[in-house]
Amino acid sequence: MVDVLVIGGGNAALCAALMAREAGASVMLLESAPREWRGGNSQHTRNLRCMHDAPQDVLVDAYPEEEYWQDLLKVTGGLTNEHLARLTIRASATCRPWMQKHGVRFQPPLSGALHVARTNAFFMGGGKALVNAYYRSAEAMGVAVQYDTPVDAIELDDGRFFAARSGERRFEARACVLAAGGFESNLAWMREAWGQNAAGEWPADNFLIRGTRFNQGVLLKYMIDAGADVIGDPSQSHCVAIDARAPLYDGGICTRIDCVSLGVVVNRQGERFYDEGEDFWPKRYAIWGRLVAEQPGQIGYSIIDAKAIGRFMPPVFPGTTAATLDELAQKLGLPGEPFLRTLADYNAACRVGTFDHTALDDCHTEGIAPAKTHWARPIDTPPYYAYPLRPGITFTYLGLRVDEHAAVHFGGQPSDNLFVAGEMMAGNVLGKGYTAGVGMSIGTAFGRIAGARAATAALHAAQATQGRGQHHATA
Template identity: 75%
Template sequence: MDTDVLVIGGGNAALCAALMARETGVRVMLLEAAPKNRRGGNSAHTRNLRCMHDAPQDVLVDAYPEEEFWQDLYKVTGGNTDEHLARMVIRASSTCRPWMRRHGVHFQPPLSGALHVARTNAFFMGGGKALVNAYYRSAEQLGVEIHYESPVDRLEIENGVFQAAWSKGKRITAKACVLAAGGFESNREWLREAWGQNERGEWPADNFIIRGTAFNQGVLLRHMIEDHRADSLGDPTQAHMVAIDAHAPLYDGGICTRIDCVSLGVVVNRDAQRFYDEGEDFWPKRYAIWGRLVAQQPGQIAYSIIDSKAVGRFMPPVFKGAKADTLEELAGQLQLDVTAFTETVRRYNAACRPGRFDHTVLDDCRTEGITPEKSHWALPLDKPPFYGYALRPGVTFTYLGLRTDDTAAVRFNGEASSNLYVAGEMMAGNVLGKGYTAGVGLSIGTAFGRIAGVNAANSVLGHPAQRGPVSDKVR
């Protein structure tokens, strides 16, 4: 065999799998499709990990118990989640940080003004790029064999048992394999196929921007589903999709392209009409629904509108938006119908009811007599200058994936493979049927990456597969 455990992928889940497998003493080879300077997949664009904790812990304030985490996840997915696997991820999130630190990951203290986020999420010092670099350094020191620019286009599988992988015409054999090669969000044709044509004759996917890596083409995912008939699940149109700045680059714009002032004003579509409650819940719990909402609007574009009262209350956008002293002038800059736009804002302003504004809580500033309503943080847009930011759907990762269980095994006709495992985006749909809440992607990738790595090594060593979260102790 060329190696004992072959890990296909180069992001957080793949690296967790490689590190855990290597800690058992087996040989490990990792194949990353990207060149070294673009390694890490979407993980390089992340910045935090959602963590359960029953009391304050180092960088985490207050408490975020299992049931609250579960209810947050249940709410954003609309119940479209496997509760057993979801709770397994939640529990694993409470114990993984010591192991992460041993592999060089550093966490930063809570930032001023972000304490409500620091209650639920642990932020990486240096962001996702630092996380990825730390894991690669640790993997190299432990002797993981790493190959860059090594995409895998097909696998040899017999009766559900992995035999070999093919990369750039070379056959690579291993006793066990972990699939962690990401979703298909960078494959424009597959996105087009999934979303199809809408009733307006548009192809929505043509206007999508990819927030992350250009290397997640979904080649291996499609190969597993179509050629090997692996058990799969998920809606191909469901994804972690965020409303991002329309000026963002096609790929790798990352976290900084997000527009974070949505809850502080109103959002209108190309026809200058509001279409959803901007103040439904805290932004970290709702930001990921807005990409899909924008994708459903004419031309797949929308505009976030605020006035000067909102300035300083959110992370300023990277790209300069429109700025005007009057609503009429702002509409002109955004190429919106002036009459329709000013009427929309007038009706919204008239519907705002007095309350005590506090953006750190679910306050009592709301609207009455208008559809859609705004549940919280509803203040009239009446203090110039006014600002407008164009929004496009930004796809982070797709949810169509391989069905698995608490051993992270790939399944064929309901039967778990004895030596083929899956982690990260390729199986996130087991937990995320739809929706998203900040940091949970890293929680899923970390939990299942570690389980997959341990069980791939166990299959090599002849040990039974472990179910559920692994110990945070070095094996």
């Protein structure tokens, strides 16, 4: 029997395993994926949102707690637990030296990563390098790692953990950390969560999964059925508008379309449906997946002209190009008259001031709905470009309710030896919406808390068992 069993293989699980091992506990980590696909969605990440009151190596200026909190409050629309959110924010200010101790390296932001040099610390080599560094450190410290081991059941008694099961295999431990991700890769569950729309469509049938194919939600469903306290809306998720030509799973960051704020987005009827310039892209990119999901056929098209080229991180697939807007509509299969009318109305409504894509500038529209609040310039300079958009799900927000100790709750009571971290509890902080890098902040903060608490619980249990053994020996 090990002291601490960690179920999951991404950032939160690895942080928990490392913290528990540092505390002196014996640790085993169970990863459902094979070794080459280890790391969950963390392998597709690239940065961590960090609070800081002064410049810190790769972070410029300052990003104080209150600004971070207001950013989070805005994107969630208030659907967040302030106590747990502020705990996450404060933890983000102090975690990087610990991460570096375990081999994670940071770099300045890439030139196309808009507006995040101040708020986000980028991993050198991306999420895959972070995951590999943590696994190297864990293995060097004596953490036992089992790949190809999806857990399908947990043995519980009155909220206490006793063992995990993977098929016929059974893993006992004195304490456990659940960090096995959400259910976004379970397409049947996604279909059930989103249901049918008014047009009779099943929106989830047209979703793409940006992250790992291994997040099937089996353990999450088991815990819900076992009576664990739940938080979050099953239809809410980190949902990004990505290239419609992306693969079903594991497209990662390179399939994101980052030119939305530089042009307009239309649906398959050739009509605009939301303000493309509402705010900086890192604060708004994660609303666009849901916006596209609400459109007919769950598809949209990001339209730009030559003026936008070079101002955004180019996606992996080239855009559709045309010398005229009419030709572009034909190539996209869009109805020509509505599309051209939408673009003409938009161009006429643009009030161009001083264009500055690094600031909330004064280029806006007047007299049309939806408005474009910033960065509004006529789309009038050929060649014209279009990128097809589909909803890209990163991770789901339905999860287990926690407290500041990361304990799983049953009927409002915290378990004394079962903890949860990462996407399985992110809904406590993210009721809806997203801002770049906050998922890694949540996973790192609660992974470290869960690992430390699990180690304490396990070592106390071991001491109690040893004490009982000595008592029986002397009796």
